[in-house]
Amino acid sequence: MIRVKLKNKLVLTGAAAMAVLFLGLNANAARMDMVDVSNNNGYMSTAEYTSMRNEFGVKAVTVKISEGSTYKDPYAASNIANVQAAGLYINGYHFARYATKAQAIAEADFAGQTAKAAGLPIGAVLATDVESQEANNQSKATNDRNNAAFMKEIQKFGYRADIYTSGSWANNKMTIKGKTGWIASYPYVVSGKNWYSTNHAWQWSSTAKFRISYGGFDVSQLNSNYYTAGQKSRVKPTNKGAVKANNRKANKHIYKPATSAKWVKESKTYTLKTAVKLRAGVSTSSSAIAILPAGTTVKTDKAIIKGGYRWVRQPRFNGYGYLATGPASNTLEYVKSGATHTYYTVKYGDSWWTIAQRNGLNMTTLASQNGKTIYTTIYPGQRLVVR
Template sequence: MNKHKLRALILMLGAIFMAFFMAFFMVNTTIHAARMDMVDVSNNNGYMSTAEYVSMRNEFGVKAVTVKISEGSTYKDPYAASNITNVQAAGMYINGYHFSHYATRAQAIAEADFAGRTAKAAGLPVGAVLATDVEAQEQNYQSKATNDRNNAAFMKEIQKFGYRSDIYTSGSWANTKMTIKGRTGWIAAYPYVASGKNWYSNNHAWQWSSTAKFRISYGGFDVSQLNDKYYTAGQKSTVKPTNKGAVKTNNKKANKHTYKKSASSKWIKEKKTYTLKTAVKLHTSTSTSSNTIAILPAGITVKTDQAIIKGGYRWVRQPRSNGYGYLVTGPTSNTLKYVKSGTAHTYYTVKSGDSWWTIAQRNGLNMTTLASQNGKSIYTTIYPGQRLVVR
């Protein structure tokens, strides 16, 4: 072989190798967007029609819907039955969840019995998942061992009704406040940018946004990526998105950066005075698992001098005679659990039939903002006669 042919062969082989390398590199560095496989809804979303669920399925690729069934030992979600009926009419997988408040094993069993009976009455089919939503203050004050015992009791009791069980909680609580084993669990954690990383790939589901928008539905929704078939097992479904182009486009939009950092990841000066709306723990450091200096009661004022974003929370520092104490004021989206003292507020008195969604709509607010500025979550039950801050 002469040197010209040899050179040509070398160049050709080099080009083939380079093309192969680039193809391999591109395939293996593709950023995968988080998927909108599952949506969860409650009375806070108002009445949801079959048409809305069909739109979620066809235009956004949603496969499953998990509806709120109950809360505590007395509250029944008034939209549970209609949500279950309409989700099934849309040909989607259906599951349920119970927002728990139990602090003892006996309470966990009692809540499971209440949730199971309520789910049966609402029409949740046997074989569906009925998850326990564990994120309330009652569990926050328990040890990990106590929460594990209570969760196990709830899930064992739920199975008596023919439902499969699971635990929903936040990423900051998983394996700190309670044990979440691999191949179990539905974990909530909201990154600034969802694309490029599945934060909880070893769990059944990852809830990666609480602000997803759907074309014909009002407000923001919690959306989750399913990592296995746990939430789609044991049921028949006709989920077949009819507009794959729309699914791709809408998924891309949902993954865009929609969160704003409330403060620097470094300490910043922030001299404020807060009036606590609920009893909260004063920690020795900026970690929810750190030792507790004291439990500060609702109603007292706390003066702070600095703030920081750390570990998925927004912390403030309280100067004390012998050092500092640290308080969580909310998640990194800066949803405050406390109200700054001296600020004038406008209040709304809850009426029969009201929900977070209806009150927020009436006052031009996002319902998550409304709930958080009252020191609650959108899953907290509100009652007639209760006063809420709306301005």
């Protein structure tokens, strides 16, 4: 998941207000307000969550509850109990696989029942994590209908609803209105703006490190109190100096100087995994020259990161066509190269993290190049592309 943000109440205006909201009174540092965890992180102890709170300023944890209509995260119950014992706000999320309204309702019922059994308290957020291939294959209108059905149904269990998705999908693949939504977009660039300030939360890194916890974590900055509302917690960090230092350290390798997008040479051949619009310009608002069906071979000569997407240029007999290959993180979401791959066969006990470490990869990159996310369940015997 492939996965938020509280503001200080100060009376400021104009640019000064925007700067304070964005920096959280901690220059050049996005805050580590919320962490999300799942089975990929393994067992997490109360001590680990307490360290996150005291040394890093974490306020809330959102745990994976379920996926699709059958998968229950085996660590959900222990995560919920240990987060609460550490005095942190607790929420949950469901990784959506639905493609129809009926499936969305069925998954909401499954998620709600699973959350109740795992001990997720009434009043917590139970977000729908919408980033699957099933959603990618649907129209914006269909995704909006399905998401609305899921969220309406989940509220019947006493939980508050929200949508988690990527910045490149928000208001393209589905509608994310102001004062709603948990948006993932990283790595980010210092631009002077407050990222997703009108949404509940912004997930800004998937590789954050915590002192006594193993591996990388998704962290978010909260832009509202939605993910902490309705729950009682007066526990605050015990080491404010460590919180500031650790937040600056977490940002060190994330912030990059703002630069103008530049074309780079890229002579590659891609095969489309799904239908993609070939556009007249490098923008999702540019007119479509054609809709290229799945299976089409596209030869490119240049690539560029622009407008939240990675674009490639296709030479044509009368000029050029442009298509978005995926989010600006350089993951190839819609296309695959024709190169020979090296595969790894999943063994019992493997996780995205262990396989990624074994092959020198970031686990988000590993999952993406296999057309999955780090919250997709993998099984012994599966073959994954590692090169």
